[in-house]
Amino acid sequence: MVLDKIKKANDIKKLSPQEVDILRDEIREFLIDSISVTGGHLASNLGVVELTMALHLSLDLPTDKIVWDVGHQSYTHKILTGRKDGFASLRKFGGMSGFPKTDESDCDCFNTGHSSTSISAGLGLAMARQITGDDYHVVSVIGDGALTGGMAYEALNNASSIESNFIIVLNDNNMSISENVGGVSHYLSGFRTADAYRDLKNNVMNSLNQIPVYGERMVKRIRNTKSSIKQLFIPGMFFEEMGIIYLGPVDGSDIGEMCRIFEEAKRVDGPVLVHVITKKGAGYLPAEKFPARFHGAEPFDIATGLPKNKRTKANYTDVFSTVMVKAGERNEKLVAITAAMADGTGLRRYRRCYPKRFFDVGIAEGHAVTFAAGLAKAGLIPVFAVYSSFLQRGFDQIIHDVCIQNLHVIFAIDRAGLVGSDGETHQGIFDISYLSQIPNMTVLAPKNKWELSDMIKFAIDFDGPIAIRYPRGLAYDGLKEYRSPIRFAKSETIFKGTDVAILALGSMVKTAETVCGILKEHGITATLINARFAKPFDGEVIKSLTAHHHTIVTMEENVKSAGFGEHVAEYLEDNGIDLKLINISIPDAYVEHGNVDKLKEMLKIDALSVADRIINEVL
Known part of the structure; x- marks a missing residue:
């Protein structure tokens, strides 16, 4: 197997083009076989096999730095840096993490686990390189979903200030761009990064600026005209206006083409975004058809894609889902909010039943909290369903926008406590600490599935900020004979x-x-x-x-x-x-x-x- 030749970083560069093609298929087959046994993030990793290979062919690791946004798509990166054998213990206690870990490999330059952080971290690394005078490339890989997070835009806003090379790779597995637009954009991308073009542009602008009175007007007219033309032909105009050169879109299954465009990107003195079109779950039909199901997959049967261990009992998320649907029928003021986790938090059924009272705000927990505050201020009863570790990103908004105003916002905190395989960045072990210090906040936790139901109903009838924390996993059905009514602050x-x-x-x-x-x-x-x-x-x-x-x-x-x-x-x-x-x-x-x-x-x-x-x- 060609895969056996990959023992350490940069071994991929020793392969022939034919071996690179074989390696692509072997990596995909290995990922499917391995994750079907251990569980893990499958769809996201299948989508970036070729992208990761192209990055490793274009960069010199660990000297060059790759920051993986969230990090759940870094499995191929781990394979190409000599960690294939670690997949037997993937996400197990004492085994290999499912996310980049700096103490696991010097090819992992930054720990990640939450979304929308890679551009900020990469910009920090690139700025440090600029100050110290070191010589290496920095690449931040961010998915299109992560661009729904406000932190990514804060970083993009600051990226234009860097005067040395900084590459942002947009892994786009959702939007489709027509061939005509892609072809024109591809042509302009290559042309605009050529040395001759850059020199010509700078020389023309400098010469015109030397002309008294009229020169400055001519430069302004040219710039306005250029912007209008770009708006017609370049899909990345948004990034261009922020001072970031846009390259692409490029086919994320074409390793050679990606290598070519990465070489162009490396020549840019400043921030540059490479737009790569990928397909989530690529190469495994069940994951292509149902990418959400294979985002964080349990062990599954490869032939059917179905889980090996079928659940016979409801988990806490199921209970929350059922109660919300019934409560929504009784109370037209009840609205539900998720931060890109409708399936994970159990709100998919609510969305189907009450689409006008359901809101997915994207990966933007801070916005979700303040949005909920606005809904509550207008007399509605918002329920923000969110994982415990993700709610941390809305801490400031909980204090200033919800609790100071004592607004009736319900926080349904899923995955509270230990969550297991995803590790440090996902354990929900801080919410009692950070919520209980906030004035006006009420925090509850149910002992079993019936008490969760009762607490949700209590929270809907409550008046003020209230949070219910419940764990991941099967809902406990013991102690069902103990079901005294929920009374405020009573055990x-x-x-x-x-x-x-x-x-x-x-x-x-x-x-x-x-x-x-x-x-x-x-x-x-x-x-x-x-x-x-x-x-x-x-x-x-x-x-x-x-x-x-x-x-x-x-x-x-x-x-x-x-x-x-x-x-x-x-x-x-x-x-x-x-x-x-x-x-x-x-x-x-x-x-x-x-x-x-x-x-x-x-x-x-x-x-x-x-x-x-x-x-x-x-x-």
């Missing part, structure tokens, strides 16, 4: 015991239930309280524990710092409550990728570890 007592009281929040109630069973085997009967509210929490129930308990245990799937446990500790101190506190939470650290159960064991927040700690500290 729910599940079991009554003595000595130790466990105050568990959300997903940790299930863990605490098991902990109570283990403690009972050691002669410790524990009170189990479902906290329900992270903010404001039930202070009265804590006060009531002093009569029969000497220890309180808080359990949360969030970092310790500024988390639920620390707020409870502060409450105990402020109110002079003499109870020993055991804080069960995630250490203040970034958590790597891996199976969630394995991560919980490592972090010692699994049932056995929690029970052992309580036993050791109590007995």
